[in-house]
Structure formats: structure tokens, C-alpha cells
Amino acid sequence: MPTLPWVTPNPARPDTQAFVMASRFEVRSLKDVPRFFRKSLAAWRQVRQAPGALGASLVARPLRRTFLTLSAWESREALYTYARTEPHKSVMTGLRDTMRTSTFTFWEVPADALPIDWAEAERRLAEQDRADAEGRGTASGAR
Numbered sequence: 001m002p003t004l005p006w007v008t009p010n011p012a013r014p015d016t017q018a019f020v021m022a023s024r025f026e027v028r029s030l031k032d033v034p035r036f037f038r039k040s041l042a043a044w045r046q047v048r049q050a051p052g053a054l055g056a057s058l059v060a061r062p063l064r065r066t067f068l069t070l071s072a073w074e075s076r077e078a079l080y081t082y083a084r085t086e087p088h089k090s091v092m093t094g095l096r097d098t099m100r101t102s103t104f105t106f107w108e109v110p111a112d113a114l115p116i117d118w119a120e121a122e123r124r125l126a127e128q129d130r131a132d133a134e135g136r137g138t139a140s141g142a143r
Contacts (some may be wrong), residue, residue, distance in 0.1 A: 003118070004044060004058040010074070012054045012111030018072040021079055022121035024103045025067045025095075032098040033062045039095055040067060042087045047071060050085075052078025055114050065100070070121045072114050076106075103128050 012018060027036050037060055047056045056071040073079040082088060105128040109116065 004060075006055050006057045006070075006115040007048055008055050008114075009048050009050060009053040012072075012074075012114060014112065016074070016111045017108045018054050018074070018111045018114055019076050019079060020070070020072045020107050020109055020116055020121075022105050022116075022125050023069045024101075024125050025069075026100045026102070027065045027067075027095075027098045028100045030062075030065060033065055036067060036095055036098060037062070039091045040069075043091050046085070046088055047082065050078070050082045053082065054111065055116075057115070057118070059118065068118075068121070068125070070116055070118065072109075072111075072116060103132065 025036070027033060040058065040060075044056070044058055047053050052074040054072040054074060056069070058070075059068040061067070071079070073082075083092070103125050105124045107124065
């Protein structure tokens with residue numbers, strides 16, 4: 001499945017910082033993949049109209065049971081408002097039982113550095129996985 005390319009719902013103001021979030025979700029089984037993908041499309045449509053959204057992209061790796069999101073926001077508050085708003089709120093709550101693991105990482109960049117490169121996002125997600133594993137006192141990173 002191809003990457004849903006970076007979209008820019010709202011232009012960034014020059015000389016500002018963007019709040020970036022990358023996430024990785026792994027579902028428990030291949031039978032959960034179609035449901036996760038269908039539900040994630042509702043959240044994808046929502047982000048394209050969300051106030052404060054500066055950009056977003058989605059990668060689906062169905063055979064690995066993995067989905068990655070990458071988004072940039074005017075502020076942390078704009079991201080959290082989106083996450084608490086329907087349909088995103090119900091989508092995430094409704095998919096909780098299908099999740100094997102999830103990883104989230106956040107950072108800031110100058111708005112003129114958008115769009116974020118997927119290689120950078122995946123590097124940061126891997127760093128977050130290592131930090132989470134160390135925090136649990138395990139090397140495996142299993143959750």
C-alpha cells in the first residue's frame with residue numbers, strides 16, 4: 001500500500017515553530033488490518049480539515065500489521081484538540097482492543113522545514129522505542 005502523501009491543510013505562518021508528532025501502531029493480527037485501515041481513513045479525513053493542522057502523512061504496511069502517522073501542528077494544543085474531537089476520539093477508543101503496540105514521539109521544527117521526512121520520523125520513533133524499553137528495564141521493547 002502506498003504512502004498517503006503529505007497534505008497541507010493550513011499554511012504555516014513564516015518564522016514559527018511547528019509541533020510534530022509521529023506514531024506507529026501495530027495491530028495484533030492480519031485480520032485486524034482492514035478494520036484499522038478503514039477507521040484510520042476517518043481520522044485522515046478529519047486531520048485534513050482540522051484547525052491548526054499544518055501537514056500530515058500516513059504509511060500503511062499491512063503485511064507487517066503496522067501503520068505510521070506523521071503530522072505537524074501550529075501548537076501542542078491544536079494536536080490535542082484534534083485528538084479529543086470526533087471522529088478521532090472514537091476511532092482510537094474503538095481500536096484499542098486490536099492494538100499490539102503503539103509508539104508516539106513529539107518534537108518541534110521551524111515551520112519552513114515542513115514537510116518532515118519519513119526517514120527522520122522513523123529514526124525518532126526507533127529512538128522512542130529504545131527509550132521506552134530502557135524505562136521498562138527491558139531490551140526487547142515489547143509492550
